[in-house]
Amino acid sequence: MDFKMGYFRENVEKTEGYVPGFQPSSPSVIKLNTNENPYPPSPGVVAAIAAVQPEQLRRYPDPLGNKFRQAAAELHGVDQENIICVNGGDELLSMAIRAFCDSKRSLAYPVPTYTLYPVLAKLDDCPELEIPYDDEFNLPARLAKTGAALTIVCNPNAPSGTLTPVEELASLADELKGRGVLLIDEAYVDFAPRSCVGLVKNLGNVVILRTLSKGYSLAGLRFGYGIAHKDIIDGLLKVKDSYNADAIAIEAATAAIKDQAYFRANVEKIVAERTRLTSMLRGMGMAVLDSHANFVLAEVRGATARIVYDQLAAQGIYVRYFHGLGERLRISVGTREQNDRLVAALEQILQGCRS
């Protein structure tokens, strides 16, 4: 074989790539590791997919996904030109870094947060400026002073579930104005009391990222969108693949956001379960941050998180363990039954560790 190192750019050679959460193929496991919604998508979505005609598959899709843009614009009270459709929220992150950053234009974000950000920065050969949160996950004041071309704040933050107030992010965007773009990654905002979407009306340097993977139960569909000033959207469209969202996804996503009643009912169930799960875990002596997302970050006491993770997995219960986050596990909020089974298994494992 003639393969030699050196075909790839050096920064690509060096980087490890992002490792997505484990996706077990068995349907019988309790999967609380990648923040999927435990409830199925709207029946309207299933109907929209069933109604897709062979002619829509044969032809190229609308390159802009205008049917979805119109529905999203109505939902958020903005114009269609303020919306960009993407093949999952991760695609917008990748596009934003390629559009705004390079080896001389850096990316800043508070940590700990979504671990994809540094992976994308490395692939783009872009310096990453990681500004630590304090113990209460307050937005670091230094974030306004980094000189970064792009600043990303995940809000609610993953994996902490904590929420920075809209006013603080408005101030940050205002400080960055004329110097850099603020992307607010609202992947989990469906489960939070407030969104920053309103900021795009007065701040031309704010990009809001949304996904249909969590609140709309469509992680398998790969559909997200960005909301921003028209000039920012127009620049991002240059970086976008010509036909990044497929014809089926455009139909399904449009049906999903039009069924707000179904969406809200599911979100309410998850928020109620989040409260119940949090208090059950605290009742077991675990430290749990107040979460505004569809997961909780729980600190294991009297055992190591890695061992608890392994013992849960052995029982077919998957949660997320992160290196570097101490004795913490990130647990997606499941159905009532799933949460009860998780808690029962945890109690048993922790008792075993103590005895």
Place this chain on the structure above:
Amino acid sequence: MDFKMGYFRENVEKTEGYVPGFQPSSPSVIKLNTNENPYPPSPGVVAAIAAVQPEQLRRYPDPLGNKFRQAAAELHGVDQENIICVNGGDELLSMAIRAFCDSKRSLAYPVPTYTLYPVLAKLDDCPELEIPYDDEFNLPARLAKTGAALTIVCNPNAPSGTLTPVEELASLADELKGRGVLLIDEAYVDFAPRSCVGLVKNLGNVVILRTLSKGYSLAGLRFGYGIAHKDIIDGLLKVKDSYNADAIAIEAATAAIKDQAYFRANVEKIVAERTRLTSMLRGMGMAVLDSHANFVLAEVRGATARIVYDQLAAQGIYVRYFHGLGERLRISVGTREQNDRLVAALEQILQGCRS
């Protein structure tokens, strides 16, 4: 509004972005401008989409699309690890340029060819080396001497439809070995007598690009794949979005490539119509290159291509006009009826120009 120029990288600000071919929304037009297949996709594809379960939408998809990879590996006589799934062939082009090229690692390709290549190069701030074909579209010998990190040959070439023999591309890859990667864009190879897939077995620097948009009538689905040595695939996987291919697309694409009988029957019909269309156009006095793709490049005589294009469009018949290609129109091969209607309209327009 506080928006100021300068948020974007300079090369993004400067570039125009790719303008995809016009996608008329009316279903009654004769659409011969973006090389879609005139026949619907396999009934197996429609059935696979109808069989998608809400649970597959709710969960993240397999990040690697292994079900499709296995089917593609069987079809091409390679291993699963030699296949990468992409969200349309354009995504593989973008990924390859980001993986192999940067401001110091250039991209080379013969011209005229697919006009997306320079757009992607500009977005990546990568120097593009355009080596002209001769009048017969023979592969330029200089292509082996450019020093480019990535060389792309579209084969069959668009918009000419011409085919470079496998042996010549094998020689080119061999010359580039250890110095650069050769990506052979086989978007149109379904309609050609031979493919270069066999080269990946002995040449570690060859990447084959395939799409399901043309031969499989799935332009609306956005699904393509790459075939290469495992080490190249592993590097490209780092650049890939975690979940770039959605759950529905993986199912539909797998069903499509498993129905080879349906695929071959459609390809044969299109190849037969290509021959008939070519001879009808030549009979009208137009110069038409022998095509190995699902389109023909026809030179208008006695009229300007732009005027003919406009007059066809006014009748609801869309073909592709390119600036800089002289008096040529690229015409996708349609159904027998569509081709007859195109030829009748062309005859009328050309007679009007002559009288």
